[in-house]
Amino acid sequence: MRVTAEAKESTRRKILDAAQDLFRTTGFEATTTRDIAKAAGIATGTLFNYFPTKEAIVTTLVVDSHARPLRRLANEQHESLEEALFAHAAAGMRLLKPYRKYLTPVLDTAMSPLVEAQRDDLGQSLRTDHLERVVELTRQHELDAALTPVALQVYWTLYLGVLSFWTNDKSPKQEDTLALLDQSLAMFVSWLRGGEEKSN
Amino acid sequence: MRVTAEAKESTRRKILDAAQDLFRTTGFEATTTRDIAKAAGIATGTLFNYFPTKEAIVTTLVVDSHARPLRRLANEQHESLEEALFAHAAAGMRLLKPYRKYLTPVLDTAMSPLVEAQRDDLGQSLRTDHLERVVELTRQHELDAALTPVALQVYWTLYLGVLSFWTNDKSPKQEDTLALLDQSLAMFVSWLRGGEEKSN
DNA sequence: CCTATTATGTGAGCACGCTCACAATGCAGC
DNA sequence: GCTGCATTGTGAGCGTGCTCACATAATAGG
Numbered sequence: 332m333r334v335t336a337e338a339k340e341s342t343r344r345k346i347l348d349a350a351q352d353l354f355r356t357t358g359f360e361a362t363t364t365r366d367i368a369k370a371a372g373i374a375t376g377t378l379f380n381y382f383p384t385k386e387a388i389v390t391t392l393v394v395d396s397h398a399r400p401l402r403r404l405a406n407e408q409h410e411s412l413e414e415a416l417f418a419h420a421a422a423g424m425r426l427l428k429p430y431r432k433y434l435t436p437v438l439d440t441a442m443s444p445l446v447e448a449q450r451d452d453l454g455q456s457l458r459t460d461h462l463e464r465v466v467e468l469t470r471q472h473e474l475d476a477a478l479t480p481v482a483l484q485v486y487w488t489l490y491l492g493v494l495s496f497w498t499n500d501k502s503p504k505q506e507d508t509l510a511l512l513d514q515s516l517a518m519f520v521s522w523l524r525g526g527e528e529k530s531n
Numbered sequence: 532m533r534v535t536a537e538a539k540e541s542t543r544r545k546i547l548d549a550a551q552d553l554f555r556t557t558g559f560e561a562t563t564t565r566d567i568a569k570a571a572g573i574a575t576g577t578l579f580n581y582f583p584t585k586e587a588i589v590t591t592l593v594v595d596s597h598a599r600p601l602r603r604l605a606n607e608q609h610e611s612l613e614e615a616l617f618a619h620a621a622a623g624m625r626l627l628k629p630y631r632k633y634l635t636p637v638l639d640t641a642m643s644p645l646v647e648a649q650r651d652d653l654g655q656s657l658r659t660d661h662l663e664r665v666v667e668l669t670r671q672h673e674l675d676a677a678l679t680p681v682a683l684q685v686y687w688t689l690y691l692g693v694l695s696f697w698t699n700d701k702s703p704k705q706e707d708t709l710a711l712l713d714q715s716l717a718m719f720v721s722w723l724r725g726g727e728e729k730s731n
Numbered sequence: 732c733c734t735a736t737t738a739t740g741t742g743a744g745c746a747c748g749c750t751c752a753c754a755a756t757g758c759a760g761c
Numbered sequence: 762g763c764t765g766c767a768t769t770g771t772g773a774g775c776g777t778g779c780t781c782a783c784a785t786a787a788t789a790g791g
Contacts, residue, residue: 338787339739364778374741379779439639444692445699481714488692488715489685492644496684499645514681515688518722525721538757539769564748574771579749733791740785747777755770761763 343381345371347395350388359389359433389433390441390453396426397457412472413513413520419464420490420512424497434498444488462487469523477526489515543581545571547595550588559589559633589633590641590653596626597657612672613720619664620690620712624697634698644688658687669723677726689715 349370353362364385368375382388409415427434441454462483469475493515497508549570553562564585568575582588609615627634641654662683669675693715697708 342739363776365776375778376742376780377740380739383779385778444695481711484696484711485689485692485715485718488689488695492685492688492692495644495688511681511684515685518685518718521722521725522718542769563746565746575748576750576772577770580769583749585748734789735791736787736789738785738787741781741783743781745778745780747779748775749777750775751771751773753771755768757766757768759764759766 342371342373342377346373346378346381346388347392351392354389354392354433355429359436386436386440387453389430390437393427393430393434393437393441394453394457396429397460411520412469412474412523413516415468415472416465416516416520417513419461419468420493420516421509423461424494424508427494431498434494438491438495438498442491442494444484444491458487461490474520474523477523482523482526486519489519542571542573542577546573546578546581546588547592551592554589554592554633555629559636586636586640587653589630590637593627593630593634593637593641594653594657596629597660611720612669612674612723613716615668615672616665616716616720617713619661619668620693620716621709623661624694624708627694631698634694638691638695638698642691642694644684644691661690662687674720674723677723682723682726686719689719 346367350362350367353366353370357366364378365375367388368378371378382391409418430437437454442457465483465486466475466478469478493508493512496511497505500508502508546567550562550567553566553570557566564578565575567588568578571578582591609618630637637654642657665683665686666675666678669678693708693712696711697705700708702708
């Protein structure tokens with residue numbers, strides 16, 4: 332069961348490579364599953380032996396890009412929580428950058444604000460990993476008491492809003508997106524501080 | 532050209548009624564355009580003479596529900612801006628309530644956070660009308676200086692996040708959604724206040 | 732080695748949203 | 762009324778994403 336396993340992995344890679352290539356050049360929606368199969372040199376049926384849906388392919392591409400978890404810059408101390416969260420979000424977006432143009436299907440499903448909406452648990456890790464780090468950073472700034480489930484829900488909504496905006500950002504270096512991110516996080520953090528004061 | 536016009540309007544209504552009925556009982560995705568056509572007593576081709584896409588049908592249902600603009604409670608004065616915005620959003624959701632279960636396609640397209648993503652201008656009014664009232668209320672509380680385009684973008688993101696959550700809210704009376712709305716607006720308004728202070 | 736069993740590949744075919752060439756219908760000008 | 766034009770209705774058919782009954786290939790047991 333070694334030849335088989337290798338062949339299987341090779342087929343999987345061929346699909347992902349072909350898909351990535353086509354998505355980049357032709358776009359997600361304009362690319363047909365038949366196109367991907369042909370480019371990978373397999374039958375359409377085979378493609379669906381490896382991925383349950385077309386979306387699962389693009390989601391896998393995105394998730395795989397997060398496999399090597401950005402070394403967390405050791406513990407590069409950021410002055411403020413804003414700065415730390417900004418750096419964190421920006422790092423996530425750096426990983427997502429190659430997929431920016433066809434991120435929409437991933438946002439709609441795998442990263443949906445609704446936990447219950449997760450069709451598969453493929454994208455689950457994107458959300459939980461990101462949020463875990465948010466919790467960690469918040470704790471470092473001793474504001475974690477304010478991080479209720481609702482607060483996390485609000486954070487994720489804001490982050491998705493930023494990503495969604497980013498998808499179509501026409502400004503030269505997407506600086507509009509960074510501005511939106513900055514404002515969103517400033518609002519979020521100052522809200523956390525407010526909640527904390529009350530509870531003290 | 533009277534008989535014709537009447538007939539046309541009648542067909543349009545038959546489609547909308549049939550669609551609303553089927554969406555409610557069967558759900559948006561499980562309902563086929565062929566089903567709608569059959570229920571309306573027309574051919575599938577005819578259906579697409581009236582609505583360009585299946586989504587346009589559900590969007591039309593939602594937009595039509597906003598046709599009779601909620602009388603604005605005269606000018607029922609709310610103590611705080613939070614309360615006013617909460618009442619405004621809650622009023623919007625009261626209108627949307629019949630469509631809660633199949634609101635997702637509308638959120639994804641017509642109400643998308645990306646203005647550029649609007650395929651047609653059908654849902655445009657949903658966004659602009661809602662935001663106009665937000666501007667108006669904010670002005671009444673003399674905080675409109677802080678209402679930058681970015682701030683409006685943030686507001687709309689938060690509102691969509693609440694609606695998206697609402698879509699799947701399993702809590703008995705959707706009180707979780709109201710809590711989320713409350714928190715989101717509190718955060719937003721206190722952020723506006725902060726921005727205002729600086730600019731004064 | 733040969734056979735039985737399991738894993739993988741295949742493409743015709745399904746149901747869907749939507750289109751288009753054409754048929755039926757309604758109405759104006761005579 | 763009849764004819765000609767415009768408007769509305771029709772359903773076979775297209776291209777999707779995806780499925781399934783089956784073919785093929787690879788491994789394990791003897």
